Amino acid sequence: MSKCESCIVREFNSLKALTSEELRRVSACKTGKTFRKGQIIFEEGETLNGVYCVKDGVCKLTKLSENGKDQVVKLVVKGGLLGKRSLITEQKTNLSAVALNDMEMCFIPKSEIMNDLKKNPEFTMTVLKRMAEDLKDSDESIVNMAQKSVRRRMAETLMYVHDEFGTDDEGYLTIVMSREDYASIVGTATESAIRILSQLKKEGVISTTGKRIKIEDYNSLKWME
Amino acid sequence: MSKCESCIVREFNSLKALTSEELRRVSACKTGKTFRKGQIIFEEGETLNGVYCVKDGVCKLTKLSENGKDQVVKLVVKGGLLGKRSLITEQKTNLSAVALNDMEMCFIPKSEIMNDLKKNPEFTMTVLKRMAEDLKDSDESIVNMAQKSVRRRMAETLMYVHDEFGTDDEGYLTIVMSREDYASIVGTATESAIRILSQLKKEGVISTTGKRIKIEDYNSLKWME
DNA sequence: TAAAAAATATGATATTTATCATGTATTTTT
DNA sequence: AAAAATACATGATAAATATCATATTTTTTA
Numbered sequence: 001m002s003k004c005e006s007c008i009v010r011e012f013n014s015l016k017a018l019t020s021e022e023l024r025r026v027s028a029c030k031t032g033k034t035f036r037k038g039q040i041i042f043e044e045g046e047t048l049n050g051v052y053c054v055k056d057g058v059c060k061l062t063k064l065s066e067n068g069k070d071q072v073v074k075l076v077v078k079g080g081l082l083g084k085r086s087l088i089t090e091q092k093t094n095l096s097a098v099a100l101n102d103m104e105m106c107f108i109p110k111s112e113i114m115n116d117l118k119k120n121p122e123f124t125m126t127v128l129k130r131m132a133e134d135l136k137d138s139d140e141s142i143v144n145m146a147q148k149s150v151r152r153r154m155a156e157t158l159m160y161v162h163d164e165f166g167t168d169d170e171g172y173l174t175i176v177m178s179r180e181d182y183a184s185i186v187g188t189a190t191e192s193a194i195r196i197l198s199q200l201k202k203e204g205v206i207s208t209t210g211k212r213i214k215i216e217d218y219n220s221l222k223w224m225e
Numbered sequence: 226m227s228k229c230e231s232c233i234v235r236e237f238n239s240l241k242a243l244t245s246e247e248l249r250r251v252s253a254c255k256t257g258k259t260f261r262k263g264q265i266i267f268e269e270g271e272t273l274n275g276v277y278c279v280k281d282g283v284c285k286l287t288k289l290s291e292n293g294k295d296q297v298v299k300l301v302v303k304g305g306l307l308g309k310r311s312l313i314t315e316q317k318t319n320l321s322a323v324a325l326n327d328m329e330m331c332f333i334p335k336s337e338i339m340n341d342l343k344k345n346p347e348f349t350m351t352v353l354k355r356m357a358e359d360l361k362d363s364d365e366s367i368v369n370m371a372q373k374s375v376r377r378r379m380a381e382t383l384m385y386v387h388d389e390f391g392t393d394d395e396g397y398l399t400i401v402m403s404r405e406d407y408a409s410i411v412g413t414a415t416e417s418a419i420r421i422l423s424q425l426k427k428e429g430v431i432s433t434t435g436k437r438i439k440i441e442d443y444n445s446l447k448w449m450e
Numbered sequence: 451t452a453a454a455a456a457a458t459a460t461g462a463t464a465t466t467t468a469t470c471a472t473g474t475a476t477t478t479t480t
Numbered sequence: 481a482a483a484a485a486t487a488c489a490t491g492a493t494a495a496a497t498a499t500c501a502t503a504t505t506t507t508t509t510a
Contacts, residue, residue: 063364065372073364088357094364117350124349125342131356132313138363139288139298139319145370146412147290150497179458187371189498194458210506211457375467404488414468419488435476436487451510458505465498475488480481 003027004106009055012079017126022116030106035059041082041097041105048093050109052082057103058165058175061095062184072185073141074134075100075175077165084127087113100177145187153186154196155224158206162215172212179211228252229331234280237304242351247341255331260284266307266322266330273318275334277307282328283390283400286320287409297410298366299359300325300400302390309352312338325402370412378411379421380449383431387440397437404436 004027183193229252408418
């Protein structure tokens with residue numbers, strides 16, 4: 001397994017604020033884990049005893065609603081850190097994490113990272129900044145959910161997936177998700193999500209091949225009401 | 226103006242992690258500010274050069290949606306700290322703050338508090354923990370907005386206001402808000418909010434005197450679908 | 451590769467919520 | 481206290497979205 005010191009992934013997250021000495025220690029105690037598409041990384045209510053650093057692949061963070069439906073709260077790709085919040089509050093995790101495709105991750109035990117958190121103010125500050133950003137994003141999501149139409153939310157989701165995670169060489173969105181996943185990001189019934197994507201296809205805004213989606217007219221999405 | 230060292234309000238927020246030496250310094254540079262009901266404390270997009278500590282009164286944190294409507298993201302009472310996020314990220318604030326009744330606050334300049342944030346790890350950790358809690362609350366809000374009916378959200382809002390901010394000696398909710406405010410917490414049209422509250426009144430779940438609301442049957446709210 | 455399972459598609463309909471209109475009550479101002 | 485402004489209330493209707501039913505397509509499994 002590669003060493004943290006020479007791993008570029010850490011540049012994308014808070015671990016970049018660790019000293020090379022600290023990195024060596026983290027590297028020594030981390031364990032590599034792989035997850036297959038659809039596999040559960042952890043579930044709401046579990047006690048996490050460390051954080052996951054995503055080296056490759058994508059996962060969704062979901063929360064179960066009282067109506068029995070999952071709501072996707074966030075998508076996490078390479079560089080993302082999972083389990084920060086429960087590490088800090090020392091509470092059980094409030095979200096579930098499920099792999100959307102095959103994933104490679106590193107697991108860093110709580111004890112090690114907590115030590116760094118207590119002794120390296122720069123690291124703490126970086127984590128704090130990231131958390132503040134997450135909070136801003138969440139606040140934005142609340143407004144979107146409360147004030148925008150399902151169609152508009154779907155448009156924004158497509159743009160988000162496009163901007164954040166990019167496209168393959170054929171122009172299809174890199175992240176491939178089921179319509180059910182889209183529904184649970186947008187916060188709507190699966191049928192409604194399917195219907196809207198079908199409409200967008202008819203309108204020529206997107207095209208699809210199986211589950212794969214290609215954005216044909218980004219501007220239409222942008223101005224969609 | 227009273228001194229921070231002898232102010233009990235700080236026990237409710239992250240400032241409790243400051244040393245008495247730090248508290249003295251904060252106390253020396255803070256300024257008292259009062260706001261009248263309806264007054265704007267700060268607006269989305271403003272640059273804040275410090276944080277507000279709420280000594281008395283209540284305010285709402287709102288975000289303007291593209292459709293022109295405000296969405297209430299959070300209510301803040303005695304002990305709350307406003308402006309943490311933009312202090313940490315050094316960005317303009319993403320929310321507006323408006324007083325719901327007359328308020329008394331202390332304003333602590335950025336320079337002072339940033340100093341503490343950098344030098345007192347316990348303080349940083351406390352801020353981090355609070356931010357993690359806020360994030361958890363926000364994630365919960367996203368799910369609520371996405372998956373629950375307007376009626377259910379109204380019920381939860383009433384219970385939240387009851388549990389978090391209490392009732393007066395007659396049993397009315399301490400925080401008095403307009404129906405428009407309720408609508409913008411629940412994320413619905415003002416008429417819909419009014420309609421639902423009227424229904425709840427007819428059903429005997431709540432009673433009202435002017436804008437004041439009294440919860441008559443908490444259990445009905447709890448089990449409301 | 452055939453069969454089974456899962457995911458997607460779409461019509462019909464019901465339900466929820468928003469919007470518009472208009473009237474009444476309450477609060478604020480003069 | 482009267483006038484004006486604001487907030488609340490409610491009916492009628494339109495629009496958005498969910499639900500149920502049932503094909504069809506795609507993917508997975510045997």
